[in-house]
Amino acid sequence: MDRLSEAVLAGAPARDLVRLPVPDGYRAAQLRAEDVGMFGDATDRDVRKSLRVTDTSMPELAPDEALVAVMASSINYNTVWSATFEPVPTFAFLRRLARRGGPDARHDQPYHVIGSDGAGVVVRVGAGVRRWQPGDHVGISCVQVDDHEPATHADAMLGAEQRIWGYETNFGGLAHYTVVKANQLLPKPPHLTWEEAAGNLLTAATSYRMLISERGARVKLGDIVLIWGATGGLGAFAVQLVKAAGGIAIGVVGSERKVAIARRLGCDVVLNRAELGIGEPPASADEAIGHGRRLGRAIRAAVGEDPHIAFDYVGRATFPLSLFVVRRGGAVVTCGSSTGYQHHYDNRYLWMNLKRIIGSHAANLQEQWECNRLFTLGHLRPVLSAVYPLEEVGEAARLVQTNGHLGKVGVLCLAPEPGTGVTDPALRERLDSARLGEILRAS
Structure with a gap:
């Protein structure tokens, strides 16, 4: 493990995090472009065959981005789509994004680091980032938008340049580190564990927009x-x-x-x-x-x-x-x-x-924020039924692919074991935050 990761796990203060060097590479769940045709006409496209956990190079940070040490992530159905290369191989998304040039050119690689959920610790921010700083505990929204696009300011989900991070972009959340837009970050509810916080934003906020939002x-x-x-x-x-x-x-x-x-x-x-x-x-x-x-x-x-x-x-x-x-x-x-x-x-x-x-598709930042607030208030609870280490991400994704899961399936990235990350244990006890997850795990 690199020194920066060790410092994050030790709970080092921000001043120490910024002094330590960012590693040249990191561990990540990846797909390889060379494997796109591997399933041929097979009826069962077993994701365990296409998902690889290997080391990859650390990308440069753009001015509006943050580098997050990912403590935990989770499996969503877009992980299954990505790993089966259906309905289209995600490398087509990466090439299209790279054609924009500038920092977006980084995304066109012969590998795709996937994953659209995550919770962790900010370790670096770009020069244009104002609201976040190293040491912040965050959850990550799956939605990346271009905030220079007019439609984004009416509803981010209507923007032509809206994309799902880790599916239509590279450097996703099933990894030790991830690169995200600063406007994807939300404060991690302090009473939740890393794996609980990492399994909420994509699915809960999607459900929020569908059912509660004025757009749903x-x-x-x-x-x-x-x-x-x-x-x-x-x-x-x-x-x-x-x-x-x-x-x-x-x-x-x-x-x-x-x-x-x-x-x-x-x-x-x-x-x-x-x-x-x-x-x-x-x-x-x-x-x-x-x-x-x-x-x-x-x-x-x-x-x-x-x-x-x-x-x-x-x-x-x-x-x-x-x-x-x-x-x-x-x-x-x-x-x-x-x-x-x-x-x-x-x-x-x-x-x-x-x-x-x-x-309906995902949720804009305000909807994500309101949904995240409901977790902090105790009106929503995590629905985590199983947790896998990153090295077994193929098994975790296979469980979702075969519909053998209940609720959400978590993946530990840098977090060494389940149950860490709670910074307000009194609130956790008062809100009985683990109740629904315990129901699912007991079942």
Whole structure:
């Protein structure tokens, strides 16, 4: 381990951190450009075969960037997309970014350091950074924006140059160090461990924008919200947000084991899609309507009404059902398509019933900040179910790829063991911060 990393782990003050040299290289989870065609026509693109943990060169820091010693990160589904080279190899994103020239040219490398979550300690800042300094404990937003772009100042997610760090950019968070824009940084909640803090911002803030933000579905008191995958990373945070807003959470899960877990997470009603016979993607729009009718009957039997909102990130297997079951004037809010991007549905049920489809992607800095604040106040809790060392990142990503996980899967980077990083233990005890994670781990 390099001297700077040792100082970070020892809790050295800022004056010591700035005196120590930045290492020439660091350990990181990487993909290699030479491996892009490695899977051929294989049905199972096992991410353990493409993810490598090796040493890489330290990039130069641009004036608006910070170098963060990453204590922990986590696995998101974009890690799986990256490591399977689908729907497109991420090296295409890096080449496109590099064409902007200047510091962005650094991103076009024969390797891609991936990872879109992280928490750690700032060790260097660029000359143009004002709000952050070495020694700060931070969480990292996944969203990189160009703050010179006009649209960014209305809503950063509308900017043409908005990118997801560690997926559409290089030098991501599954590493000992990462390079980020200063406007990606947020204060780490002091009562959370490194791995708890590292697993929140991408999924929780995405759920926040989808459900709470004025740009999303704007859940209000009494709204019935259908939540697909209620025990996953996005879904488990969605349940918490719906309950905090006064809504009625109807969770849909895929097994009897997950039914019990979803109830313990806070769902008012839990439905097992396998028991309803809606486990596989519908083969046609007519079959989707049949699945939707079964789902709708189950929801009405449980709460007496159709849902106001469907929270859908599953995609092809669920989207036509979501659109069918929401009530007249209801909304489907979607942020992804882990089962496929081509959604086939009967458009009559959209236009004739005045329903809405809301596309949503990540969250802007203000939404990230508000979401992060909810953790500090104790209104949101981490949903971490498993933690792996960086050297086993392939196994961690495989768990998510095969949907064998609950909540979030953490990865320790520089942190030597789980449970470190808490700077306010009294607040942690008062907020019972680990409760939901303990439910998931015990399950």
